[in-house]
Amino acid sequence: MARTxxxxxLVALKPExxxxxxxxxxxxxxxxPVHIEIGTGKATFLLNEAMAQxxxxxxxxxxxxxxxxxxxxRIGRWGLKNIRIIRTDAxxxxxxxxxxxxxxxxxxxxxxxxxxxxxHKRRFICPANLEHLIRCLKIGGQLKIAxxxxxxxxxxxxxxxxxxxxxxxxxxxxxAGANAGxxxxxxxxxxxxxxxxxxxxxxxxxx
Ligand SMILES: C[S@@+](CC[C@H](N)C(=O)[O-])C[C@H]1O[C@@H](n2cnc3c(N)ncnc32)[C@H](O)[C@@H]1O
Numbered sequence: 001m002a003r004t005x006x007x008x009x010l011v012a013l014k015p016e017x018x019x020x021x022x023x024x025x026x027x028x029x030x031x032x033p034v035h036i037e038i039g040t041g042k043a044t045f046l047l048n049e050a051m052a053q054x055x056x057x058x059x060x061x062x063x064x065x066x067x068x069x070x071x072x073x074r075i076g077r078w079g080l081k082n083i084r085i086i087r088t089d090a091x092x093x094x095x096x097x098x099x100x101x102x103x104x105x106x107x108x109x110x111x112x113x114x115x116x117x118x119x120h121k122r123r124f125i126c127p128a129n130l131e132h133l134i135r136c137l138k139i140g141g142q143l144k145i146a147x148x149x150x151x152x153x154x155x156x157x158x159x160x161x162x163x164x165x166x167x168x169x170x171x172x173x174x175x176a177g178a179n180a181g182x183x184x185x186x187x188x189x190x191x192x193x194x195x196x197x198x199x200x201x202x203x204x205x206x207x
Contacts, residue, residue: 003073005069005070005072005073006072006073006076006077007069007072007073007076008072008073008075008076011072011075011076011083011084011085012068012072012084012085012086012087013027013084013085013086014086015086015087015088015093018097020096020097021096021097021098021099022097022098022099023099024057024059024102027057027059027084028057028082028084030057032055032056032057032082033053033055033056033057033104033105034056034057034059034102034103034104034105035049035053035056035057035058035059035103035104035105035106035107036058036059036060036061036098036103036105036106036107036136037058037059037060037061037106037107037108037109038061038090038106038107038108038111038124039061039062039063039090039108039109039110039111039112039124040060040061040062040067040068040071040085041062041067041071041110041186041187041188042067042070042071042074042187043060043062043070043071043074043075043083043085044177044185044186044187045107045109045175045177045184045185045186046058046060046071046075046083046085047074047075047078047080047083047177048175048176048177048185049107049175049176049177050080050082050083051078051080051176052176052177053082053176054082056082056104057082057084058082058083058084059083059084059085059086060083060084060085060086061085061086061088061090061093062085062086062087063087063088063089063090065087068085068087071085072085090124091124091129091132094129094132094133094136095132098132098136099136100135100136101135101136101137101138101139102136102138103136103137103138103141104137104138104141104142105141105142105143105144106133106136106137106141106142106143106144107144107175107184108124108125108143108144108145108146109144109145109146109184109186109188109189110146110147110148110186110188110189110192111123111124111125111145111147111152112124113147113148113149113151113152114152115149115151120155123152123155125145125152125155125156125159126159127159127162130159130160130163134163134166134167134206137206138206139206139207140205140206141205141206142170142203142204142205142206143160143167143203143204143205143206144172144201144202144203145201145202145203146172146183146184146186146189146199146200146201146202147199147200148188148189148192148197148198148199148200149200150198150200153200153202156202157202160202160204165207166206166207167204167205167206167207168204168205168207169202169203169204170203170204170205171203172201172202172203173203181193183199183201184201
């Protein structure tokens with residue numbers, strides 16, 4: 001029988017409660033490095049990384065209700081105090097709510113590849129959205145990306161390379177929840193490794 005998913009209001013922020021640019025110190029009740037994951041899925045990355053880095057603050061954005069509810073329930077049950085999550089569209093959230101120079105690291109793991117050509121315009125990583133990410137990053141902040149989709153990866157590399165006066169490539173270090181042979185240890189990465197798909201990663205820092 002499916003487990004009943006619980007809501008945890010301290011973990012889950014509601015877009016309707018936000019008013020203008022957010023103050024991460026207020027949201028987490030303390031200062032600390034701010035990490036944002038875009039498209040958390042079931043929050044496996046957030047949970048493992050937040051446990052490994054208790055001094056840092058982790059913020060997840062997930063659009064799909066099903067994943068969001070699952071993630072909230074898991075975060076609440078794990079009882080970690082340094083995670084918040086919101087159910088909304090990341091472009092809308094970055095544009096309206098994330099202040100300039102406020103984020104230490106963006107994590108984007110297995111963004112929807114939208115493989116059909118006519119759907120490419122729906123891909124999250126594109127020049128316009130990269131401008132939002134750059135604006136929100138602190139100097140020295142990082143953007144980490146992983147995908148299994150070779151074509152999308154080529155596009156991502158081109159989109160980032162077009163801003164190479166601002167972004168510098170750095171080594172992609174595996175995340176805390178990654179097992180041997182994994183980069184990020186998320187549900188999608190595990191599924192793709194099982195299917196023997198190649199995983200591509202890229203990390204840059206804002207100069
Ligand atoms: C392929 S899944 C990957 C989930 C997780 N990162 C993983 O690796 O297991 C992509 C996720 O991004 C979410 N997503 C896609 N576009 C989004 C957007 N614009 N804003 C917020 N979430 C988004 C989807 O709902 C989905 O849960």
